[in-house]
Structure formats: structure tokens, C-alpha cells
Amino acid sequence: MSKLIFLLLLGLIAFLLFKGLRGGSRTPRRPRPRIENMVACAVCGVRVPESESLSRGDLHYCCEEHLKQSGR
Numbered sequence: 424m425s426k427l428i429f430l431l432l433l434g435l436i437a438f439l440l441f442k443g444l445r446g447g448s449r450t451p452r453r454p455r456p457r458i459e460n461m462v463a464c465a466v467c468g469v470r471v472p473e474s475e476s477l478s479r480g481d482l483h484y485c486c487e488e489h490l491k492q493s494g495r
């Protein structure tokens with residue numbers, strides 16, 4: 424008899440766990456690739472990630488040389 428109760432309890436626990444897992448608001452974490460904003464060099468047009476570019480005003484440059492070149 425106690426075996427039956429044990430099985431019932433086990434079933435109840437499993438049911439609650441299952442319900443808890445499904446009802447949870449946890450969303451599967453999906454690794455999202457970091458998309459960086461690409462900017463074009465104002466001198467040569469090479470596209471570089473914004474964080475790696477040199478910028479002055481609204482313009483971006485791929486390297487210091489081009490930054491200087493445009494600063495005439």
C-alpha cells in the first residue's frame with residue numbers, strides 16, 4: 424500500500440516539476456551574434472567596425488593617416 428502512495432507522490436512531483444518547467448517564463452538563451460555597426464572610411468571607403476574607426480564629426484576613418492589626410 425505504501426508503495427502505491429510513494430508512486431503517486433512521485434508522479435505528483437514529476438507532474439509539478441514538468442508543469443513548473445513548462446509554465447516558467449524562462450526563455451531559452453540563444454547566443455546572439457554581436458552585430459557591430461560598420462562605418463565607411465571617408466577617404467578610402469573601407470568599411471570598419473565603428474568601435475575601431477577613428478571619427479571626427481560625422482565622418483569616420485579607417486586609420487589615423489586618413490584622418491590626417493582629410494583634415495586639410
Ligand SMILES: [Zn+2]
Nearest residue numbers: 464467485489
Ligand atoms: Zn581609409
